[in-house]
Amino acid sequence: MxxxxxxxxxxxxxxxxxxxxxxxxxxxxxxxxxxxxxxxxxxxxxxxxxxxxxxxxxxxxxxxxxxxxxxxxxxxxxxxxxxxxxxxxxxxxxxxxxxxxxxGCVEMSVKIIWEVSKEKEEEVQESDHGLGTTFLAEKRREIMGSELKAAQAKEISTWLHKSVSGLTRGEKVSLQSSEKLFLSAAHLVPRANLKQYREQTAQVREERPDLHFLFSGPWPPYSFANIELEFKTQFGVS
Amino acid sequence: MSDFDQILVSEEWEETDLSLLETLDHVLNRGLVIAGEITISVADIDLIFLGVNVLVSSVETAHEVLRKRPTE
Known part of the structure; x- marks a missing residue:
C-alpha cells in the first residue's frame, strides 16, 4: 500500500x-x-x-x-x-x-500564443533579394525569423513584467518553449492584490490586440513549489 | 462571481477545453517532487502532453478536435 x-x-x-x-x-x-x-x-x-x-x-x-x-x-x-x-x-x-x-498568495497564469505576422515575414523575405541561392536565402530567412521571434519574446516579457510587477511577489517566465507558445508566465499574487491584478491584465490585453492571451487562475502555487531535488520519472504505457 | 473564483480568459477557446489544458499543464509539469520516483502511465493518447510542450501540444490537439467537431 x-x-x-x-x-x-x-x-x-x-x-x-x-x-x-x-x-x-x-x-x-x-x-x-x-x-x-x-x-x-x-x-x-x-x-x-x-x-x-x-x-x-x-x-x-x-x-x-x-x-x-x-x-x-x-x-x-x-x-x-x-x-x-x-x-x-x-x-x-x-x-x-x-x-x-x-x-497568502495564489498563482495566476498568463500564456501568449503568437506567430511572426505576415507583415514581418514579408519584411524578412524582401530583405533576402540579392542572395545567391535559394538554399542560402531560405537559411537566412529561417535564422532571421528565429532571431526576430527571440527579440520580440524578450520585449514582450519585459513589457508584461513591468505591467504587473508592483502587484506580484514572484514571477516565473518561460520564453518560446515551443513553436507556438510564445511566452508562459506564472505570477505569485498576494490575495489582497487579486482584483487589481485582474484589472491590470485586462488592460494589458487591450494594449496588445495583436497577441493572443490566455489568462487563468487563481491556482495553488504549482510553479512556486520548487525545491530542487533529484528525481526520476517513469512513463509506462497501460 | 467573487474575486477568488477561478477564471479562464481567452478569445478563442471554450472554457471546458481551457480548464483541462491548464489543469494538465499545472499538475503534470509543476509542483514538489519527492526524491525517488514518479510513476505514471499513459492510456489516452490525447493526454500525452508530457514535457515542456504540454500546453501547446494539447492546444493543437484541442484545436484539431474543435475543427472536426460537427456544427450543431
Missing part, C-alpha cells in the same frame, strides 16, 4: 469535509513535524494520466485554497509512509521557507 500525495499545508487542523481523491479514495490529513500533508491510499504501482485523475488531483489541492496556500506535489507522487516522513523531516527548513514565500 502506498500513499498518493497531493499537497503540503500549514495551519490546517482538519479537512472541512469529506474529499474524494484519485480513484475515489478518501483524502486524509497526515501530520508530520507540524506540517499537514493531504494523502490518500493507492493500491497500484503507477497512476494513469487521465482527464479524471488530473482533475481529481487538482480538485484535492484546490479544496484547501480558500483556507490556506498549499504547496502542491506533482501529479503521480506515490510514496510509502516512511519515505514521506523522511522527506518532510529532512527538508523541513526548505519546505517552511517555501511555504513562507507563497503564504
Amino acid at each position: 502506498k500513499l498518493y500525495v497531493y499537497c503540503l499545508v500549514e495551519d490546517v487542523e482538519a479537512l472541512s469535509g469529506p474529499v474524494g481523491g484519485i480513484s475515489g479514495a478518501p483524502v486524509r490529513l497526515e501530520k508530520i513535524e507540524d506540517l499537514g500533508i493531504l494523502v490518500s491510499d493507492f493500491n497500484d504501482d503507477s497512476v494513469p494520466v487521465t482527464h479524471e485523475n488530473a482533475m481529481d488531483h487538482a480538485a484535492v489541492v484546490r479544496s484547501v485554497l480558500d483556507r490556506t496556500t498549499p504547496l502542491p506535489f506533482r501529479f503521480g507522487t506515490l510514496v510509502t509512509e516512511q519515505q514521506l516522513r523522511s522527506y518532510i523531516t529532512a527538508r523541513k527548513p526548505a519546505l517552511e521557507s517555501n511555504l513562507s514565500m507563497v503564504r
Whole structure:
C-alpha cells in the first residue's frame, strides 16, 4: 500500500469535509513535524494520466485554497509512509521557507500564443533579394525569423513584467518553449492584490490586440513549489 | 462571481477545453517532487502532453478536435 500525495499545508487542523481523491479514495490529513500533508491510499504501482485523475488531483489541492496556500506535489507522487516522513523531516527548513514565500498568495497564469505576422515575414523575405541561392536565402530567412521571434519574446516579457510587477511577489517566465507558445508566465499574487491584478491584465490585453492571451487562475502555487531535488520519472504505457 | 473564483480568459477557446489544458499543464509539469520516483502511465493518447510542450501540444490537439467537431 502506498500513499498518493497531493499537497503540503500549514495551519490546517482538519479537512472541512469529506474529499474524494484519485480513484475515489478518501483524502486524509497526515501530520508530520507540524506540517499537514493531504494523502490518500493507492493500491497500484503507477497512476494513469487521465482527464479524471488530473482533475481529481487538482480538485484535492484546490479544496484547501480558500483556507490556506498549499504547496502542491506533482501529479503521480506515490510514496510509502516512511519515505514521506523522511522527506518532510529532512527538508523541513526548505519546505517552511517555501511555504513562507507563497503564504497568502495564489498563482495566476498568463500564456501568449503568437506567430511572426505576415507583415514581418514579408519584411524578412524582401530583405533576402540579392542572395545567391535559394538554399542560402531560405537559411537566412529561417535564422532571421528565429532571431526576430527571440527579440520580440524578450520585449514582450519585459513589457508584461513591468505591467504587473508592483502587484506580484514572484514571477516565473518561460520564453518560446515551443513553436507556438510564445511566452508562459506564472505570477505569485498576494490575495489582497487579486482584483487589481485582474484589472491590470485586462488592460494589458487591450494594449496588445495583436497577441493572443490566455489568462487563468487563481491556482495553488504549482510553479512556486520548487525545491530542487533529484528525481526520476517513469512513463509506462497501460 | 467573487474575486477568488477561478477564471479562464481567452478569445478563442471554450472554457471546458481551457480548464483541462491548464489543469494538465499545472499538475503534470509543476509542483514538489519527492526524491525517488514518479510513476505514471499513459492510456489516452490525447493526454500525452508530457514535457515542456504540454500546453501547446494539447492546444493543437484541442484545436484539431474543435475543427472536426460537427456544427450543431
